[in-house]
Amino acid sequence: MKKVTSLAKDFFARADLVLLALCVISTVFGITIVSSATASTGSLKQVYVQIIAFLLGLGLYVLFTYIDIDTLADNWPMLCVFNLALLVLLVLFGTGDSETGNNGWIRFFGIGVQPSEVIKIAYIVVMAKHISYLKTKQDLNALPSAMQLALHFGLIFGLLLITSKDLGSATVFFIIFLVMLFAAGFKWYWFVIGFACILAVMPFAWTHVLQDYQKDRLLVPYIPSIDPDNSTVNWQANLSKIALASGQFVGKGLFNGPQSQSDRAGKHTDFIFSVIGEETGFIGCSLVFILLTAIALRCIYVGMKSGTLLGMLVCFGVAASVLFQMFENTGMCMGITPVIGITLPFFSYGGSSIVSMYAAMGIVSGIKYKRKPTQYAYY
Numbered sequence: 001m002k003k004v005t006s007l008a009k010d011f012f013a014r015a016d017l018v019l020l021a022l023c024v025i026s027t028v029f030g031i032t033i034v035s036s037a038t039a040s041t042g043s044l045k046q047v048y049v050q051i052i053a054f055l056l057g058l059g060l061y062v063l064f065t066y067i068d069i070d071t072l073a074d075n076w077p078m079l080c081v082f083n084l085a086l087l088v089l090l091v092l093f094g095t096g097d098s099e100t101g102n103n104g105w106i107r108f109f110g111i112g113v114q115p116s117e118v119i120k121i122a123y124i125v126v127m128a129k130h131i132s133y134l135k136t137k138q139d140l141n142a143l144p145s146a147m148q149l150a151l152h153f154g155l156i157f158g159l160l161l162i163t164s165k166d167l168g169s170a171t172v173f174f175i176i177f178l179v180m181l182f183a184a185g186f187k188w189y190w191f192v193i194g195f196a197c198i199l200a201v202m203p204f205a206w207t208h209v210l211q212d213y214q215k216d217r218l219l220v221p222y223i224p225s226i227d228p229d230n231s232t233v234n235w236q237a238n239l240s241k242i243a244l245a246s247g248q249f250v251g252k253g254l255f256n257g258p259q260s261q262s263d264r265a266g267k268h269t270d271f272i273f274s275v276i277g278e279e280t281g282f283i284g285c286s287l288v289f290i291l292l293t294a295i296a297l298r299c300i301y302v303g304m305k306s307g308t309l310l311g312m313l314v315c316f317g318v319a320a321s322v323l324f325q326m327f328e329n330t331g332m333c334m335g336i337t338p339v340i341g342i343t344l345p346f347f348s349y350g351g352s353s354i355v356s357m358y359a360a361m362g363i364v365s366g367i368k369y370k371r372k373p374t375q376y377a378y379y
Contacts, residue, residue, distance in 0.1 A: 007066075015065045016365040019298045023061075023346060023361055026291045027054050027354065030272070030347035036254045037268035037275045038349070040261050046268060046349050053351035057358025064362030065369050069311055072363070073129040079122040083156070086115040090163045104164040104341075114352040116160060116169035120321065121360050123156055124176060128313035131184045135309055141187045150194070153177045167214060168340035171328075172321055179320035180313050183303075218338045233339070236266055240333040244277035244285075251281030268349040270341055273333040289326070292345060295361075296322045302368045311367040318360045321345075 031050045038046045072079075093106050105112045130152055134145040153173075160170050181191075206215065216233040220226045230238035243259035246252065257278035260267060267275055276284045296319040303315025322345050329344040331337030343353045 011062065011065060011369075014369045015062075016298070016302060016361075016368045019295065019302070019361055019365055019368075020061060022291060022295045022298060023358065024058075026288075026295070026346035027057075029287070029291070030344075032254070033272060033275055033279070033347065034268050034349045036257075036279060037260055037272065039255055040263060049351050050349060050354065053354035054358075056351075057355045060355060060359040061362035061365060064359055065365040067363075067366055068370060069125075069314060069363065069367050070308075073125050073310055073314075076126045076129050079126050083119045083122050083126075084159075086119055087159050087163045090115050094164060104166040104169065112352070114350065116164060116166055117350075117352040117356040119156075119160070120169070120173065120176075121356055121363070123173060124180075124314055124317035124321075124360070125363070127152065127177065127180060128310055128317060131180055131313055132309040135184055140184060141190065146190050149181070161209075165211075166341065167210075168328075168342040171340060172324060172342065175324040176317045176320045180317050183313055183316040184309065217340065221335055221338055234335075236264075236271060237332060237335045237339055239264055240271050240274035241335045243274040244333060247278040247281040247284075249282045251277070251279045251284060254279050270329065270339070270343060270348065271333055272344050272348045273330050276347070277333070285330075288344070288347065289330075292322055292326045295345075296320075296326075299361075299364050302364050306367050306370075311370070315364050315367060318364055321360070322357075 027050075031047060031054065034050055035044075035047045038044075089106055090104070095105050095107055095112075104116055105114055107113075130149065131140070134140045134148065138145055157170055157173055160166065160173065178191075210218075213233065216226050220234045221237070224234070227234040239259055243257060246259070247257070251257075255261065257275065260275040260278050264271075273285070273288065276288060280287075299315045299319035299322070303312040303319070306312050306315065325342050325345050328337055328340070328342045329348070332339045332342070343350055345353065345357050
């Protein structure tokens with residue numbers, strides 16, 4: 001009992017309670033919005049799922065706070081095997097949207113799990129370990145190092161696309177990779193070379209890899225003539241814009257939005273931001289941006305104060321995921337970015353997303369919890 005009390009005191013003294021508070025406020029706000037968005041179904045199933053995921057997430061936050069990031073990263077082979085096993089399960093049991101071909105879900109006994117959300121956490125740790133090793137033991141900007149990192153990323157990116165056909169999740173992985181490279185001091189010319197290579201293969205990917213629906217979704221925000229009457233690929237984004245505009249400054253009130261209380265698909269998942277805008281207005285939307293930006297900035301702050309390159313890269317990777325998902329998701333709802341199936345962290349319905357985000361934040365808290373070595377300084 002004394003040991004438990006001691007651990008609890010230690011947790012409250014050294015864990016990142018500011019980050020935890022921001023996450024909890026965001027989640028409670030999100031659960032409230034999900035309850036409103038799903039009220040028309042007459043079922044509380046989605047609300048219960050969010051609450052259970054929230055409680056599991058809190059447990060993982062505490063657990064990962066106590067796990068040493070170096071110990072976790074040193075077990076990178078096990079993390080790689082773990083990710084590969086999830087991808088194999090996705091191939092064998094993957095389900096999803098038959099219309100779009102996205103098979104990014106595994107369902108057991110009616111419970112859906114999105115492996116990409118779980119894989120993302122291990123990916124951040126393993127990639128941070130790889131980059132920090134090359135930075136400290138070799139020359140990060142040497143050609144062999146650049147090729148290793150390109151192969152590492154290309155392998156996980158390709159496997160994710162092949163197994164799940166989830167372009168949205170794959171894009172998040174790409175952004176995390178770029179931010180971590182930048183934070184580690186990767187030279188600018190490698191970014192130029194990398195983007196040149198992407199441009200070189202883009203015509204082939206556009207013609208032979210992307211499906212027609214994916215091309216239409218990528219282009220329709222900028223070429224409205226692809227769906228002039230908003231009845232096919234642009235119908236969700238169009239209704240989302242109507243909902244956002246109707247909310248004005250203070251919104252129509254919870255459970256009172258015409259679009260939010262309709263049977264529109266996706267309103268509680270990828271388009272939760274439109275529900276927030278319709279029912280809580282500009283004030284609610286601003287609060288979402290403030291909370292998620294504060295969470296990302298807190299992660300960056302912890303990374304800068306961590307005193308280790310590994311810790312900094314992990315924190316920056318987590319922050320990159322939060323910020324990119326925030327801008328891409330809200331952009332989807334406003335019709336200014338393509339609809340590629342990215343959730344709004346802590347707000348969108350989805351147990352996998354909630355649990356994995358709390359696990360990631362717990363790792364950040366663990367980096368703060370760990371005593372800082374004196375031989376490094378990143379601040």
